Amino acid sequence: MLDPIAMIRPRxxxxxxxxxxxxxxxxxxxxxxxxxxxxxRTAAAGLVPAVNMDTGFGNLIxxxxxxxxxxxxxxxxxxxxxxxxxxxxxxxxxxxxxxxYARAMAPIVERGGTPxxxxxxxxxxxPDPELVAAYETLGRHCDGLIGFELGTMFAPFGKIYSLDxxxxxxxxxxxxxxxxxxxxxxxxxxxxxxxxxxxxxxxVLTGNDLAxxxxxxxxxxxxxxSTFAPDLFALRDRYWKDGDPRFHGLNDVLxxxxxxxxxxxxxxYKHSAAMFLKxxxxxxxxxxxxxxxxxxxxDRAVLKGIAEMLGV
Numbered sequence: 001m002l003d004p005i006a007m008i009r010p011r012x013x014x015x016x017x018x019x020x021x022x023x024x025x026x027x028x029x030x031x032x033x034x035x036x037x038x039x040x041r042t043a044a045a046g047l048v049p050a051v052n053m054d055t056g057f058g059n060l061i062x063x064x065x066x067x068x069x070x071x072x073x074x075x076x077x078x079x080x081x082x083x084x085x086x087x088x089x090x091x092x093x094x095x096x097x098x099x100x101y102a103r104a105m106a107p108i109v110e111r112g113g114t115p116x117x118x119x120x121x122x123x124x125x126x127p128d129p130e131l132v133a134a135y136e137t138l139g140r141h142c143d144g145l146i147g148f149e150l151g152t153m154f155a156p157f158g159k160i161y162s163l164d165x166x167x168x169x170x171x172x173x174x175x176x177x178x179x180x181x182x183x184x185x186x187x188x189x190x191x192x193x194x195x196x197x198x199x200x201x202x203x204v205l206t207g208n209d210l211a212x213x214x215x216x217x218x219x220x221x222x223x224x225x226s227t228f229a230p231d232l233f234a235l236r237d238r239y240w241k242d243g244d245p246r247f248h249g250l251n252d253v254l255x256x257x258x259x260x261x262x263x264x265x266x267x268x269y270k271h272s273a274a275m276f277l278k279x280x281x282x283x284x285x286x287x288x289x290x291x292x293x294x295x296x297x298x299d300r301a302v303l304k305g306i307a308e309m310l311g312v
Contacts, residue, residue, distance in 0.1 A: 007217045014237040015220035017048040019055035021227045021273045024287040034283045039076045045234040049082045055224040057289040058085040074111045084108045086115040096122035109142045116146045124159035132168035139174025147178030170199040177203025179222045192218045209258045225258045228276045257306050268293040280312045
């Protein structure tokens with residue numbers, strides 16, 4: 001039986017992974033210097049940069065652009081840790097394409113990163129035993145990988161796995177963790193409970209931008225929201241580890257930012273992030289990928305107010 005209160009873990013060190021926004025210029029080009037600075041700022045804060053994720057338009061940019069982002073990340077970090085999305089685009093009814101995933105993982109592994117396995121129609125249509133076997137197969141191409149459960153509010157090819165399937169994934173030794181993006185606390189609590197019983201070293205990486213306090217219960221995180229303010233997320237994490245009551249006030253304002261930025265249509269949060277980063281002077285333009293949804297201009301005033309609350 002779930003008892004979330006009993007699951008709270010005071011003073012627990014938190015592993016934070018932050019999806020890097022891919023910034024654009026007024027001319028519609030990628031702002032690579034701003035990207036470099038954002039990767040450096042994220043790592044300096046103590047978070048693990050996650051590139052070519054949804055926040056980095058990993059499903060919209062070309063393979064050449066992804067490789068360039070990987071090269072720049074490796075250069076900026078000088079051998080430091082990073083993770084990166086491995087995305088395979090397919091269509092409803094497609095078969096699972098292990099070779100395509102291997103090709104998507106290879107540039108990440110070659111540059112010293114850890115692949116984050118984006119779901120695809122072919123992967124999520126597999127029955128549970130075949131799904132677990134698929135992750136075993138992908139693990140042969142690297143020293144470690146991260147899984148990803150994605151709710152359909154984020155992408156139509158996403159799927160939240162059954163608990164039986166999740167138990168099977170805990171047995172895949174190369175799978176060091178999995179991002180969970182159902183936006184449902186109960187399902188995440190169930191995964192934490194199962195993880196604690198079966199494989200305590202496995203990282204349950206919350207992707208719930210509407211419940212970032214899941215770190216209190218044993219989740220770590222791989223979030224898009226943290227790209228808005230990686231230094232403040234890192235500070236919040238230190239507050240939790242130190243038992244500092246300021247954790248709660250900072251978490252509350254960051255969560256307010258999350259509810260505003262991740263309202264429907266959810267993918268437009270990337271435009272919110274660009275607006276927020278421009279307000280802070282970290283990017284020069286709040287344009288995003290031309291195929292990504294946008295927010296109204298009126299959002300800037302609200303984001304400015306939240307930035308002031310955060311001291312940005």
